[in-house]
Amino acid sequence: MAAAATASSASQVAVAGRVSSATRVVLWPPTRVSTRLGVSERLLSFNGLVAGSKSKQGFSNLFHVQEGLASSVFRYVDSSSHGKTGSRGIVCMAKRSVGDLKQSDLKGKHVFLRADLNVPLDDKFNITDDTRIRAAIPTIKYLIDNGAKVILSSHLGRPKGVTEKYRLTPLVPRLSELLGVKVEKAHDSIGEEVEKKVAALPDGGVLLLENVRFYKEEEKNDPEHAKKLASVADLYVNDAFGTAHRAHASTEGVTKYLRPSVAGFLLQKELDYLDGAVRNPTRPFAAIVGGSKVSSKIGVIESLLEKCDLLLLGGGMIFTFYKAQGLSVGSSLVEEDKLELATSLMKKAKAKGVSLLLPTDVVVADKFAADANSKIVPASEIPDGWMGLDIGPDSIKTFSDALDTTKTVIWNGPMGVFEFDKFAKGTEAIAKKLADLSGKGVTSIIGGGDSVAAVEKVGVADKMSHISTGGGASLELLEGKVLPGVAALDDA
Numbered sequence: 001m002a003a004a005a006t007a008s009s010a011s012q013v014a015v016a017g018r019v020s021s022a023t024r025v026v027l028w029p030p031t032r033v034s035t036r037l038g039v040s041e042r043l044l045s046f047n048g049l050v051a052g053s054k055s056k057q058g059f060s061n062l063f064h065v066q067e068g069l070a071s072s073v074f075r076y077v078d079s080s081s082h083g084k085t086g087s088r089g090i091v092c093m094a095k096r097s098v099g100d101l102k103q104s105d106l107k108g109k110h111v112f113l114r115a116d117l118n119v120p121l122d123d124k125f126n127i128t129d130d131t132r133i134r135a136a137i138p139t140i141k142y143l144i145d146n147g148a149k150v151i152l153s154s155h156l157g158r159p160k161g162v163t164e165k166y167r168l169t170p171l172v173p174r175l176s177e178l179l180g181v182k183v184e185k186a187h188d189s190i191g192e193e194v195e196k197k198v199a200a201l202p203d204g205g206v207l208l209l210e211n212v213r214f215y216k217e218e219e220k221n222d223p224e225h226a227k228k229l230a231s232v233a234d235l236y237v238n239d240a241f242g243t244a245h246r247a248h249a250s251t252e253g254v255t256k257y258l259r260p261s262v263a264g265f266l267l268q269k270e271l272d273y274l275d276g277a278v279r280n281p282t283r284p285f286a287a288i289v290g291g292s293k294v295s296s297k298i299g300v301i302e303s304l305l306e307k308c309d310l311l312l313l314g315g316g317m318i319f320t321f322y323k324a325q326g327l328s329v330g331s332s333l334v335e336e337d338k339l340e341l342a343t344s345l346m347k348k349a350k351a352k353g354v355s356l357l358l359p360t361d362v363v364v365a366d367k368f369a370a371d372a373n374s375k376i377v378p379a380s381e382i383p384d385g386w387m388g389l390d391i392g393p394d395s396i397k398t399f400s401d402a403l404d405t406t407k408t409v410i411w412n413g414p415m416g417v418f419e420f421d422k423f424a425k426g427t428e429a430i431a432k433k434l435a436d437l438s439g440k441g442v443t444s445i446i447g448g449g450d451s452v453a454a455v456e457k458v459g460v461a462d463k464m465s466h467i468s469t470g471g472g473a474s475l476e477l478l479e480g481k482v483l484p485g486v487a488a489l490d491d492a
Contacts, residue, residue, distance in 0.1 A: 095489045096260060096263065096489065098139055098263065099265065105260075108203055111233060113139065113239060113264070119131070127174055136239055137178050150205070154240070155243070157211075168209075183207075184197060185210075189215065194207075219248050219249075223256070229249055229253075230253075236261040241469050247484035256488075270474075274466075285309050285410075286410075287409070288430070290412065293320075294345075305348055309355065313357070328380075331385055359391050362379055362395070363375070365423070391416060391426035406442060409444050411430070414453075443465045444465045446464050448474030
């Protein structure tokens, strides 16, 4: 173990642990933390590495920290000037919800319901994961239980015109089973046949329209096409959060012709957590952001720096942050044109009083493959020709200890190349830790993307406070962007 050294300036904090004394290690915000704790305490600094990626060059979420530091950091965070405690569920972009509609508003009415039923199918058209279908059931059930005639709309895949393998027919049996009613199916999403089937719907009936993306006008948000979709309905419910960041005919265009236009229960829950909880979290609030490139998460990082007390960075982006500080990153991917950006983000974290943490040790491999040779090294000692593919055991421990003091955590991005079992320990450990914290009352939000796949793989998805159903939509909402499919709905 290297001996602890005294920092030569207020912008650096000496580190005790498996980090070379020659390595520049930085703890953000260094000035406030060093002043708060005193350099005489056994601090550790953070040196980091990579995160999971499918890139040929590979990455790993690397995380770094050392014994004793986490508790000190979080004592600081807990008493930081961020201090305002907020209750979860205050939604800044509050929208009218389907729950606001009573039986008198719904009975006998034709409701155009846009859901996200874009589920994976195998070669025999069997559903391999019905998560999105199950997520849509509460809203559909509420509508039919209150006597509405539901016109259910969705897309599937990315068809170029009418494509047989993307028809929604395979979804009908599962929908019928979950709803307890026979779901009818139309062979189109507009036209005479649809009009006849809609007219024949009984109160509490459900008609599934064909894939709305069979028409190019859908994604172009063509006004005339939107008008045709809306022509068979009396009111509109959007429960498709996964497509709410796109202004399509069935997500934004139809709202110009149907009133009321309200959010479904799933969409409302997404806004509650991703917008409400993040904007006004119970503190301390920690965010974990991974990803292969800084460029893909710039908006999210900058937005979270305005809101969180602690920001943990992983993924391939970490190499860019460390190269910006002069550290060797082996053969890992680096965005050379983002080195200045990485530096500026660290400076912004310091200015905002946000503790930005990076990995201390990593599991490195000699190639990007499941059977690669591997070893654990300090973040500051990645050998030439090797790449980080997971966070190391010291990082897992310190990260877990640090999270023990939080009240709200949002996670977007795995800790390593979790697709390879050999390099999945870090991601699995974090998933299990968040599940454990959830059981103790911590709000845990899985913000879409690979993090969702990770908690499902570990089998702890049902333990989390909220798992987002949207990939791009989740990121854009976290960035603070306006989602067209949400903005078009009636305000609460």
